Amino acid sequence: MDVRDAVTRRISTRQFTDEPVDDDTLRELLELAARAPSGGNVQPWRIYVLNGDAMARFREFIADQPIEAGEYDIYPPKLWEPYRTNRFALGEAMYDLLGIGRDDKEGRLRQFAKNGDFFGAPAALFCFIDRKMGPPQWSDLGMFLQTFMLLAQEAGLATCAQEYWSVRHSAVRDFVGAPDDELLFCGMSIGHGDPDAAVNRLRSERMPLDDWATFVQ
Numbered sequence: 001m002d003v004r005d006a007v008t009r010r011i012s013t014r015q016f017t018d019e020p021v022d023d024d025t026l027r028e029l030l031e032l033a034a035r036a037p038s039g040g041n042v043q044p045w046r047i048y049v050l051n052g053d054a055m056a057r058f059r060e061f062i063a064d065q066p067i068e069a070g071e072y073d074i075y076p077p078k079l080w081e082p083y084r085t086n087r088f089a090l091g092e093a094m095y096d097l098l099g100i101g102r103d104d105k106e107g108r109l110r111q112f113a114k115n116g117d118f119f120g121a122p123a124a125l126f127c128f129i130d131r132k133m134g135p136p137q138w139s140d141l142g143m144f145l146q147t148f149m150l151l152a153q154e155a156g157l158a159t160c161a162q163e164y165w166s167v168r169h170s171a172v173r174d175f176v177g178a179p180d181d182e183l184l185f186c187g188m189s190i191g192h193g194d195p196d197a198a199v200n201r202l203r204s205e206r207m208p209l210d211d212w213a214t215f216v217q
Contacts (some may be wrong), residue, residue, distance in 0.1 A: 006153040013158035015197035016121040033148035044129050044137040045144045048176040051123040058175055065171035074163045090204050097198045115164040121189035126172055128182040141185055158193035161186055
């Protein structure tokens with residue numbers, strides 16, 4: 001698989017099989033992903049991995065933990081156009097695939113709650129960052145995570161990056177033993193996508209190039 005294929009095939013997988021992922025594969029992918037660009041070679045990511053018994057214990061633990069206020073805004077308040085429409089259209093496309101109507105609030109809440117089970121994935125990671133780091137280092141996290149997801153795609157694995165976990169930050173920190181000076185940015189589900197799950201047919205649209213790129217003359 002070349003880079004172009006990995007980029008076009010990667011999706012946010014929202015239903016996994018129970019086929020396991022071995023720790024050696026995860027270690028290899030993480031070590032390779034650490035070659036991602038990092039300003040000044042700071043390498044600000046701090047990663048905690050769940051797999052096997054640890055994942056089973058976490059699922060049991062998190063079931064009794066409440067959702068709380070996040071430590072950062074996942075989206076800016078009162079999201080404006082065209083960003084609001086981009087987000088809204090994706091949600092509607094997903095619920096349409098699942099047969100969940102706009103007025104079915106319980107159905108939408110049930111789907112949202114699947115985030116807390118990593119959509120059934122057998123493995124996951126949590127990405128933290130030192131609280132004293134600034135926006136440039138947060139951009140390094142994005143490059144690290146994207147590099148990991150493309151490498152996972154090449155290795156035949158599916159992923160889903162989840163900022164959802166920012167509203168479970170205290171529970172996650174307690175379970176993985178992260179220090180208080182580290183802030184949870186996101187989690188990521190890792191495993192094998194369920195080919196029969198309707199939700200995995202979702203392909204998000206992208207705005208036309210001319211809407212966001214300017215070739216300066």
